Amino acid sequence: MRIEPTIAGTREALMAPSRIGAGIGLVPTMGNLHDGHLTLVGEARRRVGPDGLVAASIFVNRLQFGAGEDFDKYPRTFERDCALLAEAGCDLLFAPHEGEMYPEPQTFHVVPDPALAGVLEGAARAGHFDGVCTVVMKLFSIVRPTLAVFGKKDYQQLMLVRRMVEQFALPIEIVAHDTVREADGLAMSSRNGYLSAAERAEAPALNRALRGLVEAVRAARAAHAKARLDRARLAELENAAMAELHARGWRPDYLSVRRQSDLQLPSDAQLAGSEPLVALGAARLGMPRLLDNIEIQGPDA
Numbered sequence: 001m002r003i004e005p006t007i008a009g010t011r012e013a014l015m016a017p018s019r020i021g022a023g024i025g026l027v028p029t030m031g032n033l034h035d036g037h038l039t040l041v042g043e044a045r046r047r048v049g050p051d052g053l054v055a056a057s058i059f060v061n062r063l064q065f066g067a068g069e070d071f072d073k074y075p076r077t078f079e080r081d082c083a084l085l086a087e088a089g090c091d092l093l094f095a096p097h098e099g100e101m102y103p104e105p106q107t108f109h110v111v112p113d114p115a116l117a118g119v120l121e122g123a124a125r126a127g128h129f130d131g132v133c134t135v136v137m138k139l140f141s142i143v144r145p146t147l148a149v150f151g152k153k154d155y156q157q158l159m160l161v162r163r164m165v166e167q168f169a170l171p172i173e174i175v176a177h178d179t180v181r182e183a184d185g186l187a188m189s190s191r192n193g194y195l196s197a198a199e200r201a202e203a204p205a206l207n208r209a210l211r212g213l214v215e216a217v218r219a220a221r222a223a224h225a226k227a228r229l230d231r232a233r234l235a236e237l238e239n240a241a242m243a244e245l246h247a248r249g250w251r252p253d254y255l256s257v258r259r260q261s262d263l264q265l266p267s268d269a270q271l272a273g274s275e276p277l278v279a280l281g282a283a284r285l286g287m288p289r290l291l292d293n294i295e296i297q298g299p300d301a
């Protein structure tokens with residue numbers, strides 16, 4: 001695996017004659033890699049084939065961290081990450097220092113649609129998605145991949161990147177990969193490393209609460225349900241799921257069922273019908289803040 005800290009070196013590596021015409025698959029990361037990331041690398045390889053080029057990036061992007069967030073303590077495990085990527089079949093790693101990526105303050109930003117970027121994670125982390133979209137656009141412009149693979153664990157991020165690519169007509173296929181989980185259901189995340197032993201034992205409760213919410217929504221949408229699911233009933237189910245976590249010592253930001261298409265609240269008619277939905281949750285367990293989500297297909301899907 002070739003490791004390139006510079007934009008010029010990365011562009012030069014991508015010009016190699018053997019690669020011309022073959023696809024380039026990119027997996028953008030902030031490092032501290034786990035099996036979830038390595039699965040995305042495997043998916044990129046599966047898609048571009050043996051003659052294509054699989055690239056990954058490692059860059060802890062200051063722009064997407066708010067004041068008081070964990071930018072400084074975000075785990076940096078570069079040597080280990082390189083070994084894991086090489087083993088997973090990555091060909092090229094773009095790993096710039098901050099001065100390479102942002103040689104001067106980045107004053108041009110990608111400002112995503114507030115209807116999508118201002119809810120859920122965007123409401124809890126002001127400006128977060130401006131930073132994500134700006135760095136992803138820059139990574140796309142440096143690597144010029146034919147496809148890029150993102151995990152569904154960061155569901156809203158994935159949707160925003162998709163919308164950005166559509167609206168700017170970028171010739172890049174955005175591939176979504178299912179969330180990779182630990183055996184007890186916890187979604188893999190670099191931030192799981194912040195959990196104490198007791199918190200790690202408790203952490204799958206977020207996934208359980210979401211599964212409970214999804215089951216309740218499915219049951220209420222089923223043909224034989226006593227009453228039609230509407231927004232008032234949905235709010236009761238969401239509040240009950242949040243209360244359950246709260247009682248276990250969590251501080252939930254949201255557990256919310258949204259439309260898959262745009263992450264807005266479904267109407268009564270959509271709840272009663274077959275609109276594809278997704279249950280999303282974010283909650284703090286001690287200091288660490290965990291995210292998860294589960295898609296809900298319509299009752300007749």
Ligand code: PAF
Pocket residue numbers: 028029030059061064132135136154157
């Ligand atoms: O999901 C992440 O790790 C980051 O948000 C990304 C996409 C690499 C941008 O910094």
